[in-house]
Amino acid sequence: MASLRSRDQDHRRIRNILPGLAADPLPQYPTMNAFNLLVWNCRGAGNSAFKRNMSELIKNHKPEILILMETKVPFSSMGNFFNTMGFMAATIVDPAGRAGGIWLLWDLAQATIHKEDYEEWILFAVYASPNPSQRDVLWNDLEESARNMEKPWLVAGDFNDYINHTERRSFSPHYNHN
Numbered sequence: 001m002a003s004l005r006s007r008d009q010d011h012r013r014i015r016n017i018l019p020g021l022a023a024d025p026l027p028q029y030p031t032m033n034a035f036n037l038l039v040w041n042c043r044g045a046g047n048s049a050f051k052r053n054m055s056e057l058i059k060n061h062k063p064e065i066l067i068l069m070e071t072k073v074p075f076s077s078m079g080n081f082f083n084t085m086g087f088m089a090a091t092i093v094d095p096a097g098r099a100g101g102i103w104l105l106w107d108l109a110q111a112t113i114h115k116e117d118y119e120e121w122i123l124f125a126v127y128a129s130p131n132p133s134q135r136d137v138l139w140n141d142l143e144e145s146a147r148n149m150e151k152p153w154l155v156a157g158d159f160n161d162y163i164n165h166t167e168r169r170s171f172s173p174h175y176n177h178n
Contacts, residue, residue, distance in 0.1 A: 035064045035065070036061055036062055036063040036064050036065070037063060037064070037065045037067070037156065038057060038058075038061060038063035038065070038066050038067070039067045039069075039125075039156045039157060040057070040066075040067070040068055040069070041069045041070050041127070041157075041158040042054075042068050042069070042070060042071060043070045043072070044070070044071070044072045044073070045068060045071040045072065045073055045078070045101075045103075046071075046073040046077045046078060051081060054081075054085075055085065058085050058086075064106060064107050065104070065105070065106045065107075065123070066082075066087060066103070066104070066105040066106070067102070067103070067104050067125045067156055067157060068101075068102070068103040068105075069101070069102050069125070069127040069157055069158050070095075070100060070101060070127060070158070071094075071095060071100075071101035071102070071103055072095050072098045072099065072100075072101055073095065073098075073101070074094045074095070074101075075090065075092040075094055075101075075103055082105055086107045086109070087105040087106060087107055088107070088108045089105065089106050089107075089108050090103060090104060090105040090106075091103075091104045092104070100127060101127075102125050102127050102157075104123075104125050119151065119152060120151055121151050121152040121153055121154065122149070122151050122152070122153040122154070123153070123154050123156065124142075124145075124153060124154065124155040124156070124157075125156060125157050126138065126155055126156070126157030126158065126159060127157055127158050127160075128157070128158060128159045128160045128161065129160065130160045135159070135160060135161060138159075142155065
């Protein structure tokens with residue numbers, strides 16, 4: 001198994017990506033009306049349990065934007081499920097075989113990333129490889145994006161990164177991150 005980075009290494013890397021965080025005091029950003037964003041590493045979608053749980057989450061939390069990762073099935077297998085829930089727009093990266101997949105869905109009637117009187121901002125949906133060497137590619141890409149980013153941005157998702165094994169949880173005794 002590859003060695004894990006130390007917390008200090010992670011903090012240095014994040015500070016390199018977001019140099020404004022090193023400032024004291026922290027930068028102040030305009031207050032925006034909140035919106036509901038649901039990010040879920042669902043580890044499989046399309047079955048009746050997923051649909052039941054997703055319906056309950058949407059009913060209880062009323063998200064305007066959904067980011068679902070590790071869907072493991074093509075979006076087309078969902079039929080009109082999300083349309084009936086009010087999510088009429090989507091950007092999809094279907095899985096390769098039965099691995100991966102990211103679905104970004106939003107409610108056209110509610111979700112706007114650009115709001116009047118506020119600057120536009122960028123939303124990145126991330127599902128990082130559990131393989132540490134491949135995950136480094138993501139961090140390098142984020143560093144490059146940060147150097148070229150002129151707008152505010154939010155990165156949300158599953159980084160598949162942890163400091164030590166005590167942070168790692170799995171509901172399956174056979175699940176392995178390597």
